[in-house]
Amino acid sequence: MEIALQGSLLDGIQDGPALEELGTSVTRRELSAGAWLDVRPGWVRGSDELFSRLVEDVPWRAERRQMYERMVDVPRLVCWYGEHDALPDPVLEQARQTLSDHYRDELGEEFCTAGLCFYRNGQDSVAWHGDTIGRSKHEDTMVAIVSLGEPRSLLLRPRTGGDTLRYRLGHGDLLVMGGSCQRTWEHAVPKSARVVGPRISVQFRPRGVA
Ligand SMILES: O=C(O)CCC(=O)C(=O)O
Numbered sequence: 001m002e003i004a005l006q007g008s009l010l011d012g013i014q015d016g017p018a019l020e021e022l023g024t025s026v027t028r029r030e031l032s033a034g035a036w037l038d039v040r041p042g043w044v045r046g047s048d049e050l051f052s053r054l055v056e057d058v059p060w061r062a063e064r065r066q067m068y069e070r071m072v073d074v075p076r077l078v079c080w081y082g083e084h085d086a087l088p089d090p091v092l093e094q095a096r097q098t099l100s101d102h103y104r105d106e107l108g109e110e111f112c113t114a115g116l117c118f119y120r121n122g123q124d125s126v127a128w129h130g131d132t133i134g135r136s137k138h139e140d141t142m143v144a145i146v147s148l149g150e151p152r153s154l155l156l157r158p159r160t161g162g163d164t165l166r167y168r169l170g171h172g173d174l175l176v177m178g179g180s181c182q183r184t185w186e187h188a189v190p191k192s193a194r195v196v197g198p199r200i201s202v203q204f205r206p207r208g209v210a
């Protein structure tokens, strides 16, 4: 009796990151042109510890890319996990599985890859783009983003012009871009002039979408 009680008490105050329920806690927002967003604030409980673990455990890489005739630093650190790579933390494995289960009927396939971005401070950013490398150039798909650490603004705007939407994402929030979102909308994480702490974004995508 005492032991059982202690066990259940320990469950309730269990340390360490874990996933909250997904189910009906996800709110959908229909956008124009067959695009939509699902949002689930605070999906990862204890997310600050997961953030710290990923800062340490992920082999972050600085990338450079050609911009006209110059090579420039990509303003964030990155790490890419393909479908056969072990993810750097069991909570991310669990997140990928839970997302696959939740969206399987609608998506018709699994989330496979994980792209990680580390925004070290307000100077790190990602410019306006859609994730249109691969099948997402022509097909509807989903990109699920888990945000850890300090909140940053994720902006979205329709390619045909229109108002920009702003979501402040951090501390375990989930946002899923779905439908035609990668083709018909663009997204960005702009630089911030304010002093902002670091954020990690984990993007889960189906095979052949980048
Ligand atoms: O930081 C984010 O959540 C977005 C990252 C992103 O759009 C990308 O890597 O394609």
Ligand SMILES: [Fe+2]
Binding pocket: 129, 130, 131, 187
């Ligand atoms: Fe993106």
